[in-house]
């Protein structure tokens with residue numbers, strides 16, 4: 001049923017496993033002309049012709065794309081040890097050995113990768129770590145609700161509001177302080193530009209990664225952009241780190257947050273900057289886009305909105321923001337089902353982050369060559385009609401009384417990935433996202449501004465990036 005049962009770009013003889021099927025590559029460029037952008041939608045459309053495991057040649061690089069749950073299982077579970085390496089994006093102005101000292105981009109067998117993942121798991125994302133943040137979350141979300149109460153009937157940029165709130169939640173977990181202010185309408189703009197600049201430079205279709213002779217020229221300016229934006233990001237927290245170091249050296253301090261953990265463990269300034277840069281870039285956009293898209297989906301689906309408001313009124317009433325309710329939020333509530341349904345339809349990292357094959361391996365009857373890039377199109381898998389009834393409908397009910405979860409065991413639903421590379425921030429996102437959505441929906445009704453941005457709102461749902469700007473709505477307080 002697919003165009004090529006045999007790979008048109010395979011060079012192997014007929015007895016050895018072949019490359020997965022794919023379009024015939026041109027000399028030098030390979031299939032670059034077939035894709036233009038590396039978007040999940042383009043790759044999904046190509047997979048309709050070439051099948052759920054597809055191979056492209058982009059310049060000198062082999063790229064393998066999985067678009068079904070059974071190939072996702074092969075990649076993220078069966079062959080996880082071999083396929084969980086990563087290339088350093090060429091926009092990052094660091095050498096491989098610097099990355100291995102500093103970054104989440106290093107490989108799972110590198111000590112520093114294990115060290116930072118363990119530190120984050122134990123100090124930030126364990127039940128104990130999350131419990132110790134619960135009061136602070138409550139405080140930040142209450143500030144957001146109070147701010148909105150003062151804006152009743154006015155147009156509010158919800159995207160910006162959520163950005164500032166989430167940024168402050170994370171900055172308090174890391175540094176015990178707000179970096180942005182809600183009242184300044186908003187303080188987030190500039191910081192958001194830095195953050196998005198870094199993400200865009202990292203995820204852009206960077207031709208020099210595929211045609212190595214172009215590598216040193218940076219003619220798309222991505223390395224320059226990454227460097228400039230990172231320096232600006234770091235300058236946000238550098239004074240706080242300096243101050244804390246001095247306090248620690250003077251002996252006049254008691255451990256209060258993640259920064260203290262890193263300082264006690266002897267992290268130097270370069271390591272601290274890189275770790276926080278990566279935690280902010282990986283955590284903020286993904287979390288805010290999930291919140292915003294859920295609000296939009298609920299507004300487009302009034303039955304789901306009513307059902308959720310009813311649940312919030314009866315189960316939580318005014319107490320949604322209390323500690324003990326926070327803990328309950330992870331169970332089988334409609335609120336949680338709404339979040340899952342958004343993540344199924346709009347996973348913020350639709351192709352995950354690119355994995356690399358550490359060595360050649362076999363996946364079913366195909367070969368994945370050493371150093372190939374490996375992508376899993378979790379966006380396509382979440383819409384696969386053989387897995388989901390009416391896949392394009394927003395129907396949170398499908399998750400009620402279902403054991404289906406996003407923790408990396410159900411390969412038809414992988415917004416956080418699975419295996420060694422699974423998102424380390426999952427436990428935090430799984431609690432903060434419903435808390436913010438629950439508060440926005442429990443305490444307010446939402447309408448679009450009269451000279452509406454209906455088209456924008458639909459565009460946002462179709463958008464292939466996480467940019468949802470501006471996303472303006474009018475709140476009315478609920479009793």
Ligand code: HEM
Pocket residue numbers: 104105278279282283284286287290347348349352353354355415416417418421422423424425426428429433
């Ligand atoms: C709804 C929210 C989120 C989603 C859907 C999400 C999803 C993902 C995905 C798909 C990956 C790539 C996994 C792979 O390559 O196989 C990833 C990696 C990562 N995420 Fe998240 N994420 C979210 C929130 C967060 C938060 C809140 C943090 C931290 C505070 C975070 C930190 C990271 C880091 C550091 C990595 C890189 C891990 C590594 O390569 O070892 N994420 N995330």
